[in-house]
Amino acid sequence: MARRFVAILAGLLVVASAFAQVADRRPLQFRDTTEDARFRDLTHELRCVMCQNQSIADSDAQIAVDLRREILRLMRDGRSDEEIRRFLVDRYGEFVLYRPNVGPATWLLWFGPLAVLLAGGAVVWRIVRERSARPGATPVDPDSGEW
CATH class of the missing domain: 1.20.5 (Single alpha-helices involved in coiled-coils or other helix-helix interfaces)
Structure with a gap:
């Protein structure tokens, strides 16, 4: 009975992994060079919370990809750099800053x-x-x- 349960569970995990979310690796599109420069400056001063020794700009981790998209969304919502930093610190702690307060x-x-x-x-x-x-x-x- 236990073997059958383990086999069913393993089968469900295989099926679930087939439906797992695939990372959106499309490059980000910037409106102009000013937005691009601001984005690059901001992402280079923020640490990837998973990689720990890489900036969000340099990391290939899924969370860094997601954070880059989130940062661009916040920029387009009219948030200042300080508001974006505060948002990330509130979410991940001071560790996310290369130069903590x-x-x-x-x-x-x-x-x-x-x-x-x-x-x-x-x-x-x-x-x-x-x-x-x-x-x-x-x-x-x-x-x-x-x-």
Whole structure:
């Protein structure tokens, strides 16, 4: 009985996949070069939520194709670039932006590298200070050729 159920389920999945939505890969048509330039600028500064290291403009993932069509639709509806970015952030989070806004949720992202650099500099400064303050430590003579 279980084998028959699994076989029926597998058959249904095969049939369902035949009716799956095929991606619309037709190239987008722009009204003029201004619309094209605005679209390209906007899609190059937004990250594909599936690929993570590609912009929406560069990704071939289905979600990027859908987002490109959605962005063009929003542009034609009269939305500003900021409104389109806000729409995508509301839907996918700050991750969709290559340059996320500075705020409490992104402070570590923006200031973390600086904090690590300052901490490393403090550690190096402290080690050098402690070594030079040891009794019996001889200063290095740069002309001696020995370190």
